[in-house]
Amino acid sequence: MKVSRKKVLQSLVTGFVAVPSLSKANTNVDLSKYKEEFAEAWKSSKNYTLTIYNQMPEEKMEFKYTPESFSWRTQFVHCIVFTTAQLCGRLNIANPYEAKEKKQGYWKTLSKSELEQELIGFYDWVEKVVTETHTDKLLQLESYAGGQIPIWRLFYALENHIIHHRGQAICYLRLNGITPVGYIGW
Template identity: 35%
Template sequence: MKKAILLFILLFSSVGFSQNETIEVFLEKWKNSKTYLVEIAKAMPEENYSYKPTAREMSFGEQLLHIKGNMDWLGTTYFTSEKFDKKKDEKTYSKDEIISMLEMSFDKVYEVIKNTKSENLKDKVEFFAGPKTKLQILNLLQDHVTHHRGQLIVYLNLNEIKPPSYVGW
């Protein structure tokens, strides 16, 4: 029975989704990821944006800016012909500015991926962890947001702020 289920899963995974459907599924999840992260960002009072549980961790606001920077880097470097300019930004931003920048980064990635040809997801790109496909970079985009979003939920809980209800697919 287990072998039959495994065979079904293998067949479905290789036949069931085209690369184009992969992009559509990613975009649906990406919109929901944006909604969820923005709700988390709004839940933390502005005076707690500098909160960090330990000295070695990023603050709540720094976490959000880190997520934004990663989206900008991966979306630009691996899905456009633009050159990504990673400049060190020392400016302090308000809660509203950070949320606005996050929304713009999510929207930019959305548009870039929406306009990516499905066959390009198989393309290999040079990455610091070795060659990866653009599909792997797409997965990394979401995984990175999810990773840091989980940390932000802990920050809310440590401040006795009830996190927003989970938004998935």
Template identity: 30%
Template sequence: MKDLLFILIVLFMNPLQSQDLLIPTFLEKWENSKTYLVDIAEAMPAEKYDFKPTERQKGFQDQLLHIKSNMDWLSSTYFGRQLSDKNRGNNSKLTKEETIKLLIDGFDGVSAILKKIPSNVLSEKVEFFAGEKSKLQILNLLQDHVTHHRGQLIVYLNLNNIAPPKYVGW
């Protein structure tokens, strides 16, 4: 207990040291998020990749590609990630395997760029359509967006009588 108290005191007294934990902590959660989403993508049969609960909703594959597109946009716009040509273009005729590969590439691209930036960059303010935000807020948005759409995909699986994969958290 004394060791834990000492660590907490040191972290609160030295905000730069605690800030150095932000990116590694995010990356650990990000990797688990990737694993869980890929498991969900794998669980849906290829012939159901166009399934959508209602006409006004995105199909299963479209949700996955939307998640990937958002990762690309946020990581390139706010963290300087360079996107290759394979990250752009028409994805409407992709197979299940190609879609999952793109999704993994999106997660890995975010991880790669974040491993190259110092934690102090996260306090920088940027212009965002919802007003000025810190890069830390953009980082949180990356994860929140994945979580939001992943929840929808779990419903898609359930509506097809497919048991969702076991949750992978921290």
């Protein structure tokens, strides 16, 4: 691929113009409105996640489509553990799953309904964290994916991660002959 000097200069100029405007956009957010909007979207995410989760029969909790893939159970446990660790580490708050994670095999011992309760508790915890996090902290920049984003955007990035795993779970349902419930939007 041949890149001209003109293209490189255009890219650099565009970058220098865009970066300051992007950082300003992050500080001009109405965070009271953001918290309301996030809570509404998060409730929808919770409802859809639980709907998808509950479509798989309990005897398929350890289903994997390949030996190296996550099991059905692990798709959801991973969402809980990863999201919680990211938020606790970046917000410097206590991890509500720390004691459970120290118990050898804790997540594997849960029945389907017990894991469902953990999912509900997890979603409720994240909603509480976002609503109780001080505005200054939500505006704080954190390293993420090779760049910097404010904490308020991190919540959306972590929701996007959950959406990714929920999408994989939908494929797991289809591989087991189960037609997933249609998408439940905002």
